[in-house]
Amino acid sequence: MRQLLPLALLGGLIGCSSQPGNPDGIWINQPVIDSAREGGSLRETLLAHGPNLEWRIDSQRGSATYSNGFELGEGRLIQQKADTWSVDFDGGLQESLSLDDDELTQAGSGSGPQQEFRKPGIAVAADAPPGSSFERALYDAYLGGTWKIREGQGQGGLVIFHPDGQVEGLPGTDRYALCLAGDCAAMAGDHDSIWLQQGQQGSPWLFERDGDELRIQEAVNRAQFDEVPEYHPGRQAWLLERD
Template sequence: MRQALPIVLAALLLGGCASHKPEDLNGTWINQKAIDEVVESGRVTQTLNKHGIELEWKLDVANQKASFSNGFEGVDGQLILNEDQWQVSTEGEEPARLTLRGDELKVANRTFGEQTFVRVKSPPAANAPLGGSFEKALYQAYLGGNWKIVEGQGKGASVRFGDTGNVTGLPGPDRFALCLAGDCATMGGSNDSLWLERNQRGAPFILKRDGDKLEIFQAVNSAQPDEMPVLAAGKRQWLLEQD
């Protein structure tokens, strides 16, 4: 297949069978619609679960590689051209169909239907983790800007959540991470959760956003010691308002 691929690609271009060149697929693509709906609804995990948790794709035509992140793990597959249709084949799954429509990448499969992705404007570094571009864009859209502590320790301080996971202005923590999927989402149930840490030591908190207000609660575990934690909102730690 590797030897035949250049011939197939050349035939596709010369025959005018597609309006895009194969290399137009290259790059990192993120689920911008999911981000927009997170911002509009104020809810993170419920919104992302509704979108099937395909958050980011990375495509490399020359090496026939395709990978996607679903919020808690990365999945690798093979990018192939099958009867003029680009597909991604992954072990044990029906191939996903890829189509470029203008500047958008449409990915369709039986499990999640059709989803839309847009190419990131700034390509990530070669060693950047898969899913990092989606996370960065989500942090910018959902938590970006200036916040002020109006209740809680550090009242009056200005807080900024950086798109690389750094936070300034909160007393104590200097790193954060939003829960997107996986065990942390299961433990939080219908709640959004936020991990805060300093010097690699931290704890989960329950997060609630309503417009320009952001509440951060202590996470109370109601499960037994031998059970998976079940986190609920306890005492409110901070109330932030966006400037």
């Protein structure tokens, strides 16, 4: 099996940018970002253009690490040609990466389709957890701008979702996180999920994005107390519209 690591472990791997012909640095899944900017279903966007969301490459150490929003896979980077590398994982699995100017391509394989990656436009700290560059770009593309509360508590007020996960103007909330993969996605089923938090207290909510409208709904758990949660849309808490 591939060596999978919790996302918090490899925070300080790479913060440098690459030179021409050099794959080193951080690369994010640009088609996901572009599709998210159109304002549709985040879940469908991730399914269409994922599963990998970010690569971190260090040719000096011979390592390449991908993030899919839930886990990391760390492999051994081996140069095959001037602009092509293989990434070998424990268990005999392998991915192929190629560099063409400012685009890194992951070839299609048994683990997924061909995927395209570019350098992030938003810089993160060198010790930021893996996946942070992709998340900042996604949050900016998907929720950037100013939103007005059309319905719900705080009606008429303005809400700003910052790309670092802070939120202003949404009553009872100062942090948020979009669900990208893993347990939160499994528990939400066909729905998009967002975590809203104030201080140390938070909970999952479901949402629907349709262009410049964002509906945030209570997440109602229909599973039994001894089962894995199964969330379905409940009461609408807010209707936001991008100004």
